[in-house]
Amino acid sequence: MILLYKRYKLCHAVFMEASKVKDIKEKEIGDTMKEPKFSRLKEDIKAKIVHSEWKAGDKIPSENMFAAQYHISRQTVRKAIGELTEEGYLYAEHGRGTFVSERTIHTRTSKNIAVVTTYLSDYIFPRLIQGIEQVLTANGYSIMLKTTRNSRAAEARCMEELLSKDIDGLIIEPSKTQISCRHTSLYDQMDEYGIPYVFIQGYFEQMKKNLTC
Amino acid sequence: MILLYKRYKLCHAVFMEASKVKDIKEKEIGDTMKEPKFSRLKEDIKAKIVHSEWKAGDKIPSENMFAAQYHISRQTVRKAIGELTEEGYLYAEHGRGTFVSERTIHTRTSKNIAVVTTYLSDYIFPRLIQGIEQVLTANGYSIMLKTTRNSRAAEARCMEELLSKDIDGLIIEPSKTQISCRHTSLYDQMDEYGIPYVFIQGYFEQMKKNLTC
DNA sequence: TGCGATTTGTGCGTATGTATA
DNA sequence: CTATACATACGCACAAATCGC
Numbered sequence: 001m002i003l004l005y006k007r008y009k010l011c012h013a014v015f016m017e018a019s020k021v022k023d024i025k026e027k028e029i030g031d032t033m034k035e036p037k038f039s040r041l042k043e044d045i046k047a048k049i050v051h052s053e054w055k056a057g058d059k060i061p062s063e064n065m066f067a068a069q070y071h072i073s074r075q076t077v078r079k080a081i082g083e084l085t086e087e088g089y090l091y092a093e094h095g096r097g098t099f100v101s102e103r104t105i106h107t108r109t110s111k112n113i114a115v116v117t118t119y120l121s122d123y124i125f126p127r128l129i130q131g132i133e134q135v136l137t138a139n140g141y142s143i144m145l146k147t148t149r150n151s152r153a154a155e156a157r158c159m160e161e162l163l164s165k166d167i168d169g170l171i172i173e174p175s176k177t178q179i180s181c182r183h184t185s186l187y188d189q190m191d192e193y194g195i196p197y198v199f200i201q202g203y204f205e206q207m208k209k210n211l212t213c
Numbered sequence: 214m215i216l217l218y219k220r221y222k223l224c225h226a227v228f229m230e231a232s233k234v235k236d237i238k239e240k241e242i243g244d245t246m247k248e249p250k251f252s253r254l255k256e257d258i259k260a261k262i263v264h265s266e267w268k269a270g271d272k273i274p275s276e277n278m279f280a281a282q283y284h285i286s287r288q289t290v291r292k293a294i295g296e297l298t299e300e301g302y303l304y305a306e307h308g309r310g311t312f313v314s315e316r317t318i319h320t321r322t323s324k325n326i327a328v329v330t331t332y333l334s335d336y337i338f339p340r341l342i343q344g345i346e347q348v349l350t351a352n353g354y355s356i357m358l359k360t361t362r363n364s365r366a367a368e369a370r371c372m373e374e375l376l377s378k379d380i381d382g383l384i385i386e387p388s389k390t391q392i393s394c395r396h397t398s399l400y401d402q403m404d405e406y407g408i409p410y411v412f413i414q415g416y417f418e419q420m421k422k423n424l425t426c
Numbered sequence: 427t428g429c430g431a432t433t434t435g436t437g438c439g440t441a442t443g444t445a446t447a
Numbered sequence: 448c449t450a451t452a453c454a455t456a457c458g459c460a461c462a463a464a465t466c467g468c
Contacts, residue, residue: 036436062452073438078453086299094445094453112357112378120343130333133360137371142378144325145356147346161355165325166379249455275433286457291434307434308464 037072042080049089049100059097060090110166111141116158117173118150128200132171141168150175156183163189170197250285255293262302262313263402272310273303323379324354329371330386331363341413345384354381363388369396376402383410 048054066077084090092098148155155175261267279290297303305311361368368388
């Protein structure tokens, strides 16, 4: 076993010797070698996404393409792409390719659902929330509770806060529904982040359906 | 170049042939091969940290040690450790080793306070929660609501869940306080994570003091 | 002071499995 | 069936930091 290992190492050394020539050449042409290669690629990809050169849903070049273009190994490319995937910029589809995420940030793993009501002290809402809490707990989710005191300003503030936190969904009793909604942009943002939301105004059955699935 | 590559490949093949024997043996002894190897190691390390077998600041075995013990490659070990580092369980110091993080996970910026009660439907608790909610909202915090239905098992489950989430504090109405607490370890963990917690059993004034600061 | 051993960091090349088009 | 592409895994090389002698 040890003998075989040594033989392997020797052959490897011979091969390495030959490849050294290219390595040196690359170092001469290449960058300053200050920051790691994967880091450079990562920033390049990130920049292209942030500056909308690559838009949401676009397929980015394959790992081998990057490897070839940047003269780095596939593993190094994988490291860059892997980190960007973890950060939410990219997502991979097995056998298809790697794509730019719809909207960054939200990772859909917080297991938190925000429940926003106007008031808590009413006779009905404690029970409602208790019902939601039970269903959510049974499915491993938690409630994040907020109230608006039927103020649209408070609702807007509340939603902004929720957008900055990590929630997987929103159940909201909108305030002052008789007047038109003044902060549709916040709901648009929810859409963009891919956070589902349901309105509740007494439709318990419908709500429950949206909850459990 | 191509010639050298082929020679290398041949040698490699010979070596591989020899190592196959060990591979098969390992498969026989080893696990079901269902989940990836790095994942198993990752869970093992995580468990040791969570169960305080390895405490904050402790140096964990070197990558090569893990590789030898688990009969896996160093790269695979690095993947497991890398993910745990990203999750905040570990940190590495170049040339020294890898250590358990001081405060795992918790980053103290979530602005979430968990409120755990036995039931919600009582007459008093909706008001209590409303009070907490108002104070918290005024200070930019959010409530994360959980109930235990006065079950210690549910309380333990609930706390485990909260520990995995990102909360800055815990306000808890303990279940069945007449009996001694069976899951002190979970409260110990809260201490270790640096998450403050207060018990509520009617001491509104005291609670409020702990809340706002 | 230096030198070697240890340990992490980066990078390379390869192999196998599997899902998709 | 083949080609593409991702996932996991192996082994090796070299660099840089640290520590002990």
